[in-house]
Amino acid sequence: MNLNFWLFQTFFTIGLIMLVLALSKIFVQKRFINSLWNILVIISLISFLIFTGNILLRWYIAQHPPWSNGYEMMVFVAWVLMLCGLMTFRKSDFSLPLATLFTGSLLLVSYLDWLNPEITNLMPVLKSSFWLKVHVATIVSSYAPLALSAVLGFMALILMIIKTKSSAEIIDIRIKELTYINEISMTIGLFVLTVGTFLGGVWANESWGRYWAWDPKETWALISIIIYAIVLHLRLVPALNSRFTMNFASVLAFGSIIMTSFGVNYYLTGLHSYAAGDPIPIPKFIYVITAIVIIVGVIAFFRVRKAKKKVLK
Amino acid sequence: MKSIYRFFSSSTLALLLLLIFAVAMATATFMENDYGTDTAWIKIYDALWFELVMVGLALCFLANTFKYNLWRKEKWAVLLFHLSFIIIIIGAGITRYDSYGGIMRIREGQSSSTIISDKNYLQVHISNGNKTIHLQKKKEFSPLNDNNFTIKADLEDVPIEISLKEFVADALPEIVDNSENGMPLLQMVVTSGNGRETLFLNKGEVEVIGPEKHKVGFEAQEEGIINITEKNGEFKVWAPHQLDFFIMADQKAGVIQGDSLQPMSLRTLYRHGDLSFVPLSYHENASIELISTSEKPKDNDPTKDDAVVLNVKVGDKTEELMILYRKGFLPTTHETSVGDMNFSISYGAMPIEIPFEVKLNEFQLERYPGSESPSSYASEVMIIDGDTKMPFRIYMNNVLDYGGFRFYQASYDTDEKGTLLAVNHDVLGTATTYIGYFLMMIGMFFTLFGKRTRFTAISKSLKKIKQRAPLLLLALFSSLASFAQAPMQKDSIPSVTELIINEVVHKQHSNLFGRILVQDVDGRIKPINTLSSEFLRKIYGKTTFKYKTEEGKVIALDADQVFLAMHVSHGAWQKIPVIKIEAIKGGDFFKPLKITDDGYISFDHLINPDGDYVLAKMAEDAHAKKPAEQNEFDKEVIKVDERFNILFNIFSGNYLTIFPNSLDESDNGLAITITLTTFRKKTVNL
Numbered sequence: 001m002n003l004n005f006w007l008f009q010t011f012f013t014i015g016l017i018m019l020v021l022a023l024s025k026i027f028v029q030k031r032f033i034n035s036l037w038n039i040l041v042i043i044s045l046i047s048f049l050i051f052t053g054n055i056l057l058r059w060y061i062a063q064h065p066p067w068s069n070g071y072e073m074m075v076f077v078a079w080v081l082m083l084c085g086l087m088t089f090r091k092s093d094f095s096l097p098l099a100t101l102f103t104g105s106l107l108l109v110s111y112l113d114w115l116n117p118e119i120t121n122l123m124p125v126l127k128s129s130f131w132l133k134v135h136v137a138t139i140v141s142s143y144a145p146l147a148l149s150a151v152l153g154f155m156a157l158i159l160m161i162i163k164t165k166s167s168a169e170i171i172d173i174r175i176k177e178l179t180y181i182n183e184i185s186m187t188i189g190l191f192v193l194t195v196g197t198f199l200g201g202v203w204a205n206e207s208w209g210r211y212w213a214w215d216p217k218e219t220w221a222l223i224s225i226i227i228y229a230i231v232l233h234l235r236l237v238p239a240l241n242s243r244f245t246m247n248f249a250s251v252l253a254f255g256s257i258i259m260t261s262f263g264v265n266y267y268l269t270g271l272h273s274y275a276a277g278d279p280i281p282i283p284k285f286i287y288v289i290t291a292i293v294i295i296v297g298v299i300a301f302f303r304v305r306k307a308k309k310k311v312l313k
Numbered sequence: 314m315k316s317i318y319r320f321f322s323s324s325t326l327a328l329l330l331l332l333i334f335a336v337a338m339a340t341a342t343f344m345e346n347d348y349g350t351d352t353a354w355i356k357i358y359d360a361l362w363f364e365l366v367m368v369g370l371a372l373c374f375l376a377n378t379f380k381y382n383l384w385r386k387e388k389w390a391v392l393l394f395h396l397s398f399i400i401i402i403i404g405a406g407i408t409r410y411d412s413y414g415g416i417m418r419i420r421e422g423q424s425s426s427t428i429i430s431d432k433n434y435l436q437v438h439i440s441n442g443n444k445t446i447h448l449q450k451k452k453e454f455s456p457l458n459d460n461n462f463t464i465k466a467d468l469e470d471v472p473i474e475i476s477l478k479e480f481v482a483d484a485l486p487e488i489v490d491n492s493e494n495g496m497p498l499l500q501m502v503v504t505s506g507n508g509r510e511t512l513f514l515n516k517g518e519v520e521v522i523g524p525e526k527h528k529v530g531f532e533a534q535e536e537g538i539i540n541i542t543e544k545n546g547e548f549k550v551w552a553p554h555q556l557d558f559f560i561m562a563d564q565k566a567g568v569i570q571g572d573s574l575q576p577m578s579l580r581t582l583y584r585h586g587d588l589s590f591v592p593l594s595y596h597e598n599a600s601i602e603l604i605s606t607s608e609k610p611k612d613n614d615p616t617k618d619d620a621v622v623l624n625v626k627v628g629d630k631t632e633e634l635m636i637l638y639r640k641g642f643l644p645t646t647h648e649t650s651v652g653d654m655n656f657s658i659s660y661g662a663m664p665i666e667i668p669f670e671v672k673l674n675e676f677q678l679e680r681y682p683g684s685e686s687p688s689s690y691a692s693e694v695m696i697i698d699g700d701t702k703m704p705f706r707i708y709m710n711n712v713l714d715y716g717g718f719r720f721y722q723a724s725y726d727t728d729e730k731g732t733l734l735a736v737n738h739d740v741l742g743t744a745t746t747y748i749g750y751f752l753m754m755i756g757m758f759f760t761l762f763g764k765r766t767r768f769t770a771i772s773k774s775l776k777k778i779k780q781r782a783p784l785l786l787l788a789l790f791s792s793l794a795s796f797a798q799a800p801m802q803k804d805s806i807p808s809v810t811e812l813i814i815n816e817v818v819h820k821q822h823s824n825l826f827g828r829i830l831v832q833d834v835d836g837r838i839k840p841i842n843t844l845s846s847e848f849l850r851k852i853y854g855k856t857t858f859k860y861k862t863e864e865g866k867v868i869a870l871d872a873d874q875v876f877l878a879m880h881v882s883h884g885a886w887q888k889i890p891v892i893k894i895e896a897i898k899g900g901d902f903f904k905p906l907k908i909t910d911d912g913y914i915s916f917d918h919l920i921n922p923d924g925d926y927v928l929a930k931m932a933e934d935a936h937a938k939k940p941a942e943q944n945e946f947d948k949e950v951i952k953v954d955e956r957f958n959i960l961f962n963i964f965s966g967n968y969l970t971i972f973p974n975s976l977d978e979s980d981n982g983l984a985i986t987i988t989l990t991t992f993r994k995k996t997v998n999l
């Protein structure tokens with residue numbers, strides 16, 4: 001088995017947990033969290049050493065530096081990134097989680113690449129473009145914080161529903177916290193997604209001389225950017241500046257990510273069997289999830305309104 | 314001024330514009346899927362209102378920076394990335410209005426300095442004998458659009474109007490004999506320069522053909538042109554120069570004299586220089602009707618002609634003119650006269666001259682050994698710019714940058730003797746956009762990691778709350794990390810199970826085999842072990858081959874075992890489903906194929922009862938498309954095709970190059986290949 005595959009899983013998991021911890025650390029100074037954080041820093045350091053060892057070993061065996069082909073290049077960039085993350089982890093609690101996540105995504109991309117090696121040296125080498133890989137890895141990394149903010153938003157909605165008169169005070173604080181973290185996480189995700197999408201432009205320019213061609217996949221990434229930008233700016237419109245709107249919107253917005261990452265391949269890049277007027281096959285679970293989100297959203301909306309009315313009385 | 318500022322600084326407007334922008338793009342992607350790329354461009358991406366939304370957004374950015382007073386030191390990062398969006402929008406604007414591009418076709422050994430524009434233009438020259446005017450209009454037609462347009466002009470106080478009568482996608486002109494307003498009509502096929510075209514000449518008409526502007530007429534008044542005349546079903550031709558001819562029916566060739574009236578026959582090829590024409594049929598009283606061969610609006614096929622029928626009106630006299638055109642080819646000019654005005658009209662791409670020449674030394678297309686599928690293609694070109702001569706190899710992902718033009722490999726001629734390069738000129742737009750990208754990244758970075766942004770403000774207010782963490786979060790995320798497992802394998806055919814059981818090579822044996830050093834296709838020496846793992850990943854998608862028998866027993870073979878077994882008994886491995894294939898991506902076309910539930914197909918099942926490779930045509934088509942135009946189906950076909958061809962080459966022993974051949978000069982030259990027949994006797998009974 002490919003060691004990088006395990007490293008990818010490890011890095012991705014560590015990165016995700018650390019991101020959650022980094023967010024919690026902002027407002028909780030519990031010993032438990034700090035020790036968990038320290039343990040994770042150590043685990044990521046150990047994984048990094050294993051990773052380094054693996055690269056050195058490959059170098060020794062292959063007798064050439066580990067950046068002579070696309071795959072090795074990718075792994076090497078992942079390594080450098082992890083190194084930067086470890087060097088700056090004291091500066092900001094977010095640098096190590098993000099670097100770890102990103103390293104994980106790069107390793108995933110390189111693993112997928114490894115599964116499909118270039119055997120004929122003459123294949124049209126579209127897939128092995130360096131920029132393509134950086135672009136894909138960046139975009140994939142943005143999915144984690146955006147997914148996180150969707151989950152946080154959903155939890156905030158649930159809290160709004162289960163809020164009772166007696167628990168109102170504590171729960172309101174929780175909701176406030178969740179909303180703040182949600183916003184931070186969404187900002188991180190949006191930035192990474194934006195950078196990733198525009199790196200796609202660099203790739204397109206390198207591959208076919210044009211940086212933006214309204215290709216469906218790229219366009220949907222841009223749509224996701226705009227949608228998340230809308231959600232983040234809702235607070236600028238007084239009528240929409242509420243925790244409910246913000247949280248509900250953050251859940252709905254994740255739909256654009258699902259469309260970008262899965263939907264486009266199946267509906268828009270021309271799978272012939274579906275095109276041309278056939279009903280679009282939508283997997284059942286999408287209906288189920290959509291229904292749950294909408295029901296929860298509507299209930300939360302009425303609960304919040306009722307609570308407000310009471311206050312006014 | 315104040316009210317304009319108030320208008321654009323409204324946050325509601327900003328959000329509304331963002332929403333419109335997102336919805337418009339989403340609509341466009343679906344429209345592209347349903348009605349084709351051109352329609353999506355005409356209706357949305359290229360539409361004026363879409364541009365206005367972007368300009369509006371830029372103004373909103375600007376106005377809001379004042380409203381929220383972002384011009385403060387501590388806000389610089391947020392300000393920077395919002396301003397960079399304005400730069401990016403400006404860059405996009407420059408690209409749209411300043412950039413141009415198209416394709417360049419070059420035949421081997423020839424050079425070109427002409428780009429065929431990818432935008433289409435209607436060009437009209439009108440003359441009344443003593444004055445000439447020239448009109449030009451950029452115009453695209455699409456099956457879904459309201460294509461109507463009218464151009465008005467006047468020449469010495471006579472009003473002239475050119476308007477659209479009809480647009481027919483994928484038009485096929487059909488000759489209707491004995492029609493009401495029929496006329497004598499000569500149908501011929503002409504080729505010149507880059508294309509081949511069917512022409513219909515009415516009596517009295519002249520057509521201008523190709524870049525050399527050859528004129529061919531049918532009973533035309535004009536002197537000095539190739540003119541065909543008809544009398545009682547007999548044809549004569551007059552040409553200013555001699556013509557070679559070739560009679561198709563009896564394969565006879567010869568020469569007819571120029572500058573005199575000579576007999577001419579139908580279905581004969583006449584040639585002079587780069588012009589050749591074949592008069593196909595003559596119709597005494599016929600008219601032409603355009604039949605659209607596309608069934609659905611989406612199917613506007615770029616490899617078929619489209620047609621526009623124009624109404625040309627002078628004073629109160631109207632004539633119809635039919636123009637056939639195709640994307641990527643230079644159009645022919647049609648001459649006609651209405652009233653006492655002479656028109657020459659063309660619609661289609663425009664030639665763009667560039668200040669240097671590109672010469673195609675060689676077009677190279679490699680195929681997989683023993684197969685028709687192209688494995689790669691490249692153009693060896695030479696830039697000739699005054700005294701500078703620069704050789705370059707253009708292939709996919711290797712773009713030639715010269716003098717502000719970018720050339721990339723787009724496609725090739727079917728006879729593989731010519732290349733088709735896509736050319737783009739957009740230095741300023743690309744540079745502006747890149748600067749925008751760069752500033753945006755800096756701005757975003759410092760918003761996240763800098764001090765005093767809203768981002769850090771939130772973090773601070775969070776700290777103020779000082780409450781315990783919602784620990785349930787952690788529980789949620791640890792469960793997120795788990796992965797779904799691959800589906801089970803089932804449904805096996807007994808004979809395959811038996812085959813595989815017989816194919817289990819002893820591990821010790823395959824390990825030894827794995828240590829042999831071979832030369833790979835790049836010329837590098839590596840152990841078979843490395844090679845076999847690559848092959849199994851490539852073909853099978855995993856590092857271990859697994860097969861589940863009916864009894865539920867799983868047979869697992871490692872890469873070396875599989876690789877050795879494949880070489881020893883290809884017969885068996887032709888029947889074992891080992892080629893990875895994603896049935897869902899192939900849609901109806903993959904349905905008749907025998908694909909196992911876990912997504913594999915055997916070599917033999919890709920060959921039909923007639924012994925033909927079933928993906929041959931699909932793969933050829935998919936390879937001929939530009940990468941940007943390949944859809945999921947094409948990509949899957951290319952992948953399966955590659956796996957199939959690699960497997961075929963394994964069966965042929967092409968990858969086992971054990972003894973490098975020092976006499977072969979190319980460094981990856983095929984050395985002596987070991988065919989494992991000698992091994993066979995020893996391994997069969999393992």
Ligand code: HEM
Pocket residue numbers: 187190191194225226229232233327328331370371373374377378381391395398760766767768769
């Ligand atoms: C017409 C469009 C836009 C307008 C008018 C606008 C306006 C603003 C304004 C006024 C702020 C100030 C926040 C403050 O400091 O109080 C802001 C913040 C922000 N904007 Fe935009 N914006 C627009 C589009 C976008 C887009 C497309 C993005 C996507 C990347 C974006 C991302 C952000 C982010 C992340 C912040 C928060 C920065 C922080 O944490 O301090 N904006 N925007």
